Amino acid sequence: MNATPRVIIGLSAVVVAASGKGPEVLLSGSPGAIGLPFGSFDPIGHRTFELAVRDFVTSQTGFALGYVEQLYTFGDKGREAPVADMGQSSDADRVVSVGYIALAGSIDEGQRRAGVWADxxxxxxxxxxxxxxxxxxxDLLLPDLKAWATTTERQSRVAMAFGLHGQSWQESQVLDRFELLYEAGLVQEAQRDRAKGQASAAPAAERTFVGEPLVSDHRRILATAMGRLRAKIRYRPIVFDLAPARFTLSELQDLVEALCGVKLHKQNFRRTLERSGLVESTGAMHAETGGRPAMLFTRSATSRQAGASGLSLPLAKR
Structure with a gap:
């Protein structure tokens, strides 16, 4: 007799920090099975989802979360996307993935005592x-993507996602790009998921994948968090939650560029920043290496007000 299908709720946390190395995320697991801190929700042992995810993060990494917010819930059956796998589930079970995001601020080497941080x-x-x-x-991905895009609909999706044929690159569309690559079989999770239940089939041809995989559907959850954070930079002053207490305008620009993965026009960025009222001078100077001292700034009281705007991203010409 077949077992009664269950609904399993998996909870995962994307913990983002900033350092001189750029944006980093907190990982857990063992070599070959690296992922985000995660676990399955216990309706008896866990009072709320949030308390459960906090427990998972601390027990798996030693890191205690501050503010967290729910990111997204993935539960569509049969959706073309990485398969959520909680380890103890069967093919008949329905796994619902609930992702959370937390900002750990600006970290330095001395604060890396909890967990493993990765770019x-x-x-x-x-x-x-x-x-x-x-x-x-x-450049490595586009030839295979174009070979896969044999219909007008696919060609349009590739152009929109990757900024081709007059379309502009949208830095917040991280999830769209990842799911497109998954559907085209160009990320390792696609090969892994399609091989399940096909042990008798011929092995898939070896190929070199771009980007490292994560367990379960964790790279999809991370893609969602990256896109959410990049989008919020434009309409909320969230970048200051990842910046140090005092910074030069160059350091703030470097942080925004690192988070969004694009180069910004220096003068235009500074003009829009000054007009926004989001930063104020501390009156102190910082001796930047290889250059003249630069003014140190901090976030203003305006940036802490409810409804404060985000940052404009004037792109540099390529």
Whole structure:
């Protein structure tokens, strides 16, 4: 007799921090099975989803979360996307993934005592359009994407996602790009999921994938968090939750560029920042390496008000 299908709720946390290395995320697991801190919700042992995800993060990494917010719930059956796997589930079970996002602020090497922090571009190299490695990743993906796009509908999706044929690159469409690559079989999770239940089938041809995989559907959840954070930078002053207490305007620009994966026009960024009223001078100077001292700024009282606007992102010409 077949077991009665169950609904399993998996909880995952995307904990984002900033450092001199750029945006980083907190990981858990073992070599070969790296993922976000996660676990399955126990309706008896856990009073709320949020308390459960806090417990998972602390027990798996030693890191105590501050403010967290729910990110997204993935529960569509049969959707073309990485398969959520809680380890103890069967094919008949329905796994619902609930993701949370938390900002851990600005960290330095001395604060890396809890968990393992990793550059998020390690999993999404094509999202960093500032670097040669990121542009090279896109160049490696596009021929296979174009070969897969045999219909007008697919060609349109590829052009919109990757900014081709007159379309503009939208930095917040991280999830759209990842799910497109999954559907085209160009990320390792696609090969992993399609091999399940096909043990008798011929092994898939070996290929070199761009970007490292994560367990279960965690790279999809991370993509969702990246897109959400990038979008919120434009309409909420959320970037200051990842910035140090005092910063130069160059350091703030570097942080925004690192989070969004694009290069900004320096003068235009500073003009819009000054007009926004989101920062104020501390009156102190910082001796930048290799240059003249620069003014140190801090976030203003305006940036802390409810409904405060975000930052404009004037892109540099390529």
């Amino acid at each position: 998020w571009y390690r999993f999404f190299p094509w999202e960093d359009r500032r670097s040669e490695a990121g542009l090279r990743a896109i």
